[in-house]
Amino acid sequence: MTHAEIIQRTTEYVRHEFERDSSGHDWWHIYRVWKTALELCQHEPADTLTVELAALLHDLDDWKLAPSADGTPVRAAAWLRTLQLDPALSAHICEIITHLSYKGAGVENQITSLEGQIVQDADRLDAIGAIGIARAFAYGGHAGRPLYDPGTPPQLHQSFEQYKASRSATINHFYEKLLLLKDRMNTATAQKIAQERHAFMEQFLERFLSEWAGEIRGD
């Protein structure tokens, strides 16, 4: 199979799998991560087939969508087997997917390869800025979280178990993850893109909290 055929088949499969998602992990999230990752590849000497496949398959086994998942990318691996790729390539893609996800403010990032760093940056860029704000509240609604709970301060989670168990409000998620991402980008290009998106989230939060406090009354 050619590179183009592999990608075409994979996009068709993933598009079908994510068609009905309303948690912020829909096909368009996958599409944006794929395209952003390709954009980042323009500035880095990375293997594009690895980057594209990891980007396209990265959320198939996500713990937020499949709560029984144990962290091994079972569905991604099964799909890769159908493509009959070099086993080392498939293993690398699975390793990237295993370590991609954010696991708490105090948990060390285990992504090591350049290809993994690129896909992680692309996934994280889609979690910040205007789209990131929309996705945060979409996920919050999906998971039954309140928008905001002024009585419960954010927590910087020191383990994945703590992070996973948290049920706090979506506004807390900005302090527990989204505002921390700008300083955790791997590539220089993503760091640059993250600055503006970060500034926009700060403005949004300032406005949200001042409306909540009754400081903006529109007169």
Ligand code: ADP
């Ligand atoms: P990651 O695997 O790093 O969590 P995803 O592509 O799965 O990345 O994106 C997670 C999305 O879910 C983000 O847009 C994030 O804002 C949103 N989200 C909202 N609230 C939460 C929460 N409490 N815990 C985890 N993710 C959340």
Ligand code: NI
């Ligand atoms: Ni994702």
